[in-house]
Amino acid sequence: MTEIRHLGHAGFVVGHAGLRILIDPWFHPAFLDAWFPYPDNRALLPEVVEDRYDFLYVSHTHEDHFDERLLGRLSRDVTVLVPRFRSHGLRKRLNRLGFGRQVLLGHRETYRLGPDTTATMLLDTSHKEDSGLLLDLGGYRFLDLNDCNTPMSELPDGIDLLAAQYSGAMWYPNAYDYPPEAMAAKTAAVRADLLDTLVRKVKLTGARAYLPSAGPACFLDPELDRFNDRAATIFPHWEDVAGAFADACPDTEVLRAAPGDLVDSPSEPGSWATDPAGYLAAYRERRRDEWEGYHRGQVPAVDAAEVAAHFARLQRLNRSLLADYRRDLRLETDGTVCALPLGELALRVELEDEPVDPAYTIKVPARALRAVLDGRAGWEEALLSMRLTLHRDPDVFDLTLLSLLRYGHQPAQTRQLVRERTAAAGQLVERDGLRFQRYCPHAGEDLGHAAIADGVIECPRHHWKWDARTGRCLSGGSLPLLVEHLSLEGPVG
Ligand code: FES
Known part of the structure; x- marks a missing residue:
């Protein structure tokens, strides 16, 4: 039974x-x-x-x-x-x-x-x-x-x-x-x-x-x-x-x-x-x-040096993910603002006098930030808690930054992301007069099942969309798709 x-x-x-x-x-x-x-x-x-x-x-x-x-x-x-x-x-x-x-x-x-x-x-x-x-x-x-x-x-x-x-x-x-x-x-x-x-x-x-x-x-x-x-x-x-x-x-x-x-x-x-x-x-x-329980007890103060040390470690663990990456993250927590230059390039460049123009701002309550700094929660858990507020400008998903936050403590995952990016362009699929990369540059979905209509290729998993003519990402993220037109025989994006 x-x-x-x-x-x-x-x-x-x-x-x-x-x-x-x-x-x-x-x-x-x-x-x-x-x-x-x-x-x-x-x-x-x-x-x-x-x-x-x-x-x-x-x-x-x-x-x-x-x-x-x-x-x-x-x-x-x-x-x-x-x-x-x-x-x-x-x-x-x-x-x-x-x-x-x-x-x-x-x-x-x-x-x-x-x-x-x-x-x-x-x-x-x-x-x-x-x-x-x-x-x-x-x-x-x-x-x-x-x-x-x-x-x-x-x-x-x-x-x-x-x-x-x-x-x-x-x-x-x-x-x-x-x-x-x-x-x-x-x-x-x-x-x-x-x-x-x-x-x-x-x-x-x-x-x-x-x-x-x-x-x-x-x-x-x-x-x-x-x-x-x-x-x-x-x-x-x-x-x-x-x-x-x-x-x-x-x-x-x-x-x-x-x-x-x-x-x-x-x-x-x-x-x-x-x-x-x-x-x-x-x-x-x-x-x-x-x-x-979340609100109980005093929160030991968070200082900027502690936050900087946390992100320095994340960056050290994820060098391959951050190669040639250079972005600023602004972290606002009750009373403290941290401008964090992120990326392998940021490690090499002297940034102290540069104005910070962050693509992402995250407002995080000190209590949640303390949990992250103490290792009681990861950024993934903190984000899922909905206790954080995010702002991005331009309004474009930054896969590298979010992957650094979500998986950076387990570099096996970010190394895989780098492998996916390299491999994504390696295999191609042919459909509807197009030859395009088989695996989605976002998270590797098989684009053999992509929807193609009105000059747009759409991934069936998280629905990123690309211009079928140029491979330019139209929505979802910012990573392009390699697309060739079979009648033209050559990459157009
Ligand atoms: S795997 Fe294609 S959009 Fe996420």
Whole structure:
């Protein structure tokens, strides 16, 4: 017998032929006590802790998947299915928690869990470290993609149940200081892209049923309440997108499961679906002690020298990423402004008398900055907390800077990014009278699946767009695409 129970967010307990598999259980606040599971799933915590499992799978190190407090309470008598990432961060953290029995699985590697049960690992093969898992349960194929973007060309098909994200899990655009009109337009564009990506995943996998999962979370700290606005953010409710999804995927059954539900017999949605404001007010009170934790205690002062030393170390660790890079970052924290010349060039050039004209300004509360400087959080966690505010001018995504912040402490990831940039131009694909680089310069998506229309090439993953004539990046980022016209035979961009 096969049983899949939803634990809320991206969490599941899968039972099949006597085996029990625990997936991404998340119960405690994440990212500087900013994110909480939505709807509240805490009632399930005691039984999840008490239960025994044969296998545990944690898809990646984001705290809404890697819940250290919960993992610390589980029996270690379990085999962990661990994605074989380039960096060893996830493996080491599991080791530190005492999970010594680990099966490392690379991209598309399959492991037999039982006589008729297998698990196949699917990685985000770019510099990002995230994973999904395909479980074959006696012929029933459950694909848990949570928030992982495996290249579209490598998604499995014949899927009975797909669990994947439909809502955002990113600080862009809502943590930026855009004026209301620009914010509304950017939010709408991201939401449309998220739905488009989901629809593609459903179609490519042939999913018979889809379970909305891996978000949105909610923000119980009153300081962050504006991010619970499901209409104005990239964190919609399923009900906000259900109609458009049904139009695009009319043959796919949607299983709207609440925490604790067996996915094939979901309960009626509770007050969380109909009364979010009242629901959140009560939830906020129940967890007051937890979200107040972020504000508790004095914050030791942050001085500019400490910030400069932090960034000097990041730069030393990421020399290959920063070769020929030269940008200024402005960091504003309660009362202190730090102008940080970044890049390998900045290390070589005397900048002291130069005016600073930063492309990016980040306003970071001293409390969050202290957590980063003390190593209790990375910049990725701080950004995801939505406690920071960003400004950029020009309004162009800087992949190098954001990668330095997000992955700089794990240089295996930034080295991979450099390799991707070099390799991206190496392989070409031919379509629609064009020959262009096969792998996206952003994060390596296979552009064999790109949309090409009206002279624009669009990546199916994060929807960067390029001029098909010149290869110039039109939106998303700033990196060009190598494009040749087959009739002309020669690079035009
Ligand atoms: S992989 Fe991100 S836009 Fe292509």
